[in-house]
Amino acid sequence: MTDSFRHITVLLDEAVEGLAVRADGCYVDGTFGRGGHSRLILQKLGPGGRLLGFDKDPLAIATGEALAAEDGRFVVVQRSFAELGDEAVVRGISGRVSGILLDLGVSSPQLDDPERGFSFLNDGPLDMRMNPDAGVSAADWIASADEDEIARVMKDYGEERFAKRMARAVVQRRAEQPFTRTADLAKVLTEANPAWEKGKNPATRAFQGIRIFINNELGDLERGLEAALEALEVGGRLVVISFHSLEDRIVKQFMKRQAKGEADKLPRDLPIIPKAFEPRLKLIGKPVYAGAAELKANPRSRSAVMRIAEKLR
Numbered sequence: 001m002t003d004s005f006r007h008i009t010v011l012l013d014e015a016v017e018g019l020a021v022r023a024d025g026c027y028v029d030g031t032f033g034r035g036g037h038s039r040l041i042l043q044k045l046g047p048g049g050r051l052l053g054f055d056k057d058p059l060a061i062a063t064g065e066a067l068a069a070e071d072g073r074f075v076v077v078q079r080s081f082a083e084l085g086d087e088a089v090v091r092g093i094s095g096r097v098s099g100i101l102l103d104l105g106v107s108s109p110q111l112d113d114p115e116r117g118f119s120f121l122n123d124g125p126l127d128m129r130m131n132p133d134a135g136v137s138a139a140d141w142i143a144s145a146d147e148d149e150i151a152r153v154m155k156d157y158g159e160e161r162f163a164k165r166m167a168r169a170v171v172q173r174r175a176e177q178p179f180t181r182t183a184d185l186a187k188v189l190t191e192a193n194p195a196w197e198k199g200k201n202p203a204t205r206a207f208q209g210i211r212i213f214i215n216n217e218l219g220d221l222e223r224g225l226e227a228a229l230e231a232l233e234v235g236g237r238l239v240v241i242s243f244h245s246l247e248d249r250i251v252k253q254f255m256k257r258q259a260k261g262e263a264d265k266l267p268r269d270l271p272i273i274p275k276a277f278e279p280r281l282k283l284i285g286k287p288v289y290a291g292a293a294e295l296k297a298n299p300r301s302r303s304a305v306m307r308i309a310e311k312l313r
């Protein structure tokens with residue numbers, strides 16, 4: 001695996017501003033990638049500040065380890081941010097983290113390097129794992145999943161209208177020859193898609209669905225948000241950048257639920273609201289989108305939406 005592909009950080013200044021970095025604070029970058037956000041956080045930290053990075057991807061970890069060798073305030077771990085609760089306990093920072101950033105999804109190097117198997121444009125081995133040493137590759141899953149499951153994944157995670165037809169085509173074709181390459185899968189999906197959307201490759205949605213499923217992206221996000229809330233100190237910030245509506249819906253509903261509290265579950269005439277029912281988060285500002293200059297410089301920022309919340313208790 002080589003690392004000659006670049007990642008342009010999305011909402012760099014906005015996200016780090018959203019964290020309201022304190023020089024002596026302890027921060028978590030749950031999606032280190034190539035460290036664009038992490039480097040700016042480190043610039044804002046003083047000698048007593050700390051930053052802990054997470055990533056599943058071995059090339060992201062290699063970049064993180066190089067940064068850690070240069071900067072003693074930073075450490076990186078190859079784990080899902082879904083496990084940040086355990087990591088925070090082991091490191092003695094549970095309930096003491098000043099800010100947590102999640103810049104969700106895949107990085108440009110993962111998408112652009114055909115060898116990682118995410119690309120329907122450039123042929124490569126059909127893999128799609130952020131960590132190719134763990135879990136099941138897309139090729140192995142497609143070889144064994146039943147037709148209904150393939151359709152469900154494309155529909156639920158890719159919002160693909162023609163998921164059933166596409167799944168049928170995949171299952172018919174694999175009976176003759178297994179799928180091992182991205183271009184081969186993209187071709188079969190493209191042929192099975194009867195209504196191509198303008199400006200969108202006909203395999204885009206199905207590929208997105210498979211990628212999200214293979215990496216358990218939505219399950220990790222749900223666990224990661226709960227873990228982040230526990231790990232933060234009171235007054236700590238949670239900043240999340242999403243790239244599609246399924247992610248953003250989970251983030252938005254989580255933040256709203258935590259900002260509302262559960263007082264409506266109590267009898268109406270109760271004189272005092274028990275602490276356990278009070279809100280745990282306060283929403284900070286409105287959702288943030290990329291500005292005109294960023295949209296022009298980085299088309300990937302088009303779909304980004306960032307939400308910020310602060311821990312109340």
Ligand SMILES: C[S@@+](CC[C@H](N)C(=O)[O-])C[C@H]1O[C@@H](n2cnc3c(N)ncnc32)[C@H](O)[C@@H]1O
Pocket residue numbers: 007008009010030031032033034035036037038054055056057060079080081082103104105106107108130220221
């Ligand atoms: C959009 S990129 C982050 C880019 C980064 N902010 C930067 O500026 O370089 C997302 C990264 O998060 C990683 N990732 C996605 N989901 C993850 C998870 N559940 N746990 C750990 N890393 C994850 C991916 O491997 C990828 O490297």
